[in-house]
Amino acid sequence: xxxxxxxxIMPGVYMFKWQTRHRASxxxxxxxRGFLLFALLGVAFLAQADTAKEKPGVKIFAAASLTDALxxxxxxxxxxxxxxxxxxxxxxxTAARQIANGAPAELFFSANVQWMDWLPDQGIxxxxxxxxxxxxxxxxxxxxxxxxxxxPGNDGKLVSxxxxxxxxxxxxxxxxPAGIYSKQALQSLGEWDALEPRLARADNVRAALALVEQGExxxxxxxxxxxxxSDKVDQLSLFPADSHDPIVYPLAxxxxxxxxxxxxxxxxxxxxxxxxxxxDFGFAAAQDASP
Numbered sequence: 001x002x003x004x005x006x007x008x009i010m011p012g013v014y015m016f017k018w019q020t021r022h023r024a025s026x027x028x029x030x031x032x033r034g035f036l037l038f039a040l041l042g043v044a045f046l047a048q049a050d051t052a053k054e055k056p057g058v059k060i061f062a063a064a065s066l067t068d069a070l071x072x073x074x075x076x077x078x079x080x081x082x083x084x085x086x087x088x089x090x091x092x093x094t095a096a097r098q099i100a101n102g103a104p105a106e107l108f109f110s111a112n113v114q115w116m117d118w119l120p121d122q123g124i125x126x127x128x129x130x131x132x133x134x135x136x137x138x139x140x141x142x143x144x145x146x147x148x149x150x151x152p153g154n155d156g157k158l159v160s161x162x163x164x165x166x167x168x169x170x171x172x173x174x175x176x177p178a179g180i181y182s183k184q185a186l187q188s189l190g191e192w193d194a195l196e197p198r199l200a201r202a203d204n205v206r207a208a209l210a211l212v213e214q215g216e217x218x219x220x221x222x223x224x225x226x227x228x229x230s231d232k233v234d235q236l237s238l239f240p241a242d243s244h245d246p247i248v249y250p251l252a253x254x255x256x257x258x259x260x261x262x263x264x265x266x267x268x269x270x271x272x273x274x275x276x277x278x279x280d281f282g283f284a285a286a287q288d289a290s291p
Contacts, residue, residue: 055084056261059104061095062087063111063249064204065135065178065223069281070109073274083261091204093175099254100124106262108254109269111135111205111223112177116250128266129252131286133278136224137181137239137247142212143232151237153189159198161219167200169211169220177247178205182221184244209233223247225282248286 062070067089074085088095088105096115099105100122110116113131120126139158141147152158162168171179179201186192200217202208205226212220213232220233227235253266268274275285 055082056259057084057086058106058259058262058265059086059088060107060109060265061099061103061105061254062089062107062109063092063095063177064089064206065111065226066109066249067206068229069225069278069283072281073269073277076273076277077265077268081261081264083265085265089206091171091176093177094204105254106258107251107266109249109251110177111247111249112180113248113250114180115177116252119254124254125256127253127256127258128263129250130270131248132251132270133249133283134286135247135249135283136241137178137185137221137244138224138227139236139239140209140212140220140222140227140230140233141236142215142218143234144215145218147234147236149236152185152191152239153243157194158186158189158191158219159194162198163218166219167198167217168195169200169202169208169217171205171208171222172201172203173199174201176202176204176208178208178221178223181244181247185221185239188240188243228282249283 060070067087070087074087077083078085088098088103090098092110092112092115095105095108096110096118099108100119108116108119108126109132116126116129139150139152141161147161150156150158150161158168170182171177173179173183183192186195200208200211202211205222208220209222209226209230211217212222213230219236221239224235224238227233251266251269253262279285
């Protein structure tokens with residue numbers, strides 16, 4: 001009788017079972033990998049489709065003093081329209097120069113009529129221009145100083161509020177609109193000669209505000225809307241309206257022709273809804289809607 005030892009048979013059986021399981025596992029792995037590849041291709045396709053359907057973009061170059069109000073207006077408009085509004089903030093002079101040098105702006109919202117007038121002289125076409133807003137010039141001080149109200153021209157000389165080494169923060173009068181208006185006001189009040197060498201000149205009006213907020217300068221001259229936007233400064237007084245040119249904000253389409261979304265946004269900025277937003281931030285509608 002021939003005895004069959006289980007040890008001589010079982011290894012082959014185990015090998016057969018292992019091969020069967022291995023083939024099943026391999027097929028399953030291939031199936032999973034195929035599914036994952038298909039899913040990744042689907043995601044890539046959807047991403048490409050979304051890119052193809054990107055929102056139209058509109059770039060607006062605007063005065064730094066418009067930052068808070070215009071951001072609020074843009075948020076409101078984008079919530080109602082399928083468009084991406086991209087604001088670029090700087091002093092009006094800097095924004096105008098960037099546009100003249102080829103920046104791809106479709107709208108320019110200036111804090112100064114002269115810099116809007118300057119663009120056509122540089123070969124930049126304008127369209128749908130209007131004077132949209134107006135502002136006021138104010139004297140501010142750091143809250144910590146707790147100074148009483150002070151009206152330049154009525155309560156003495158502004159320079160009397162500064163210690164020997166202290167400076168007055170303003171936008172640079174050589175090109176920043178807020179600084180240009182400040183110079184006019186100080187000249188009108190007979191204080192320019194005394195204060196010119198004591199000016200802390202900033203690149204834009206928000207930078208002038210920041211110098212006071214940070215304690216770098218005890219006093220500053222900014223727009224009323226900037227003073228309202230800060231919880232670190234007190235408004236001491238308004239400068240007399242007749243001491244400087246009217247502070248008017250012209251708006252226009254630039255780099256013609258512009259897109260339809262840019263034209264639509266430009267038109268909306270004149271609406272009662274948009275003007276109400278600007279009013280919440282202290283701006284008034286310009287009395288004369290024409291330049």
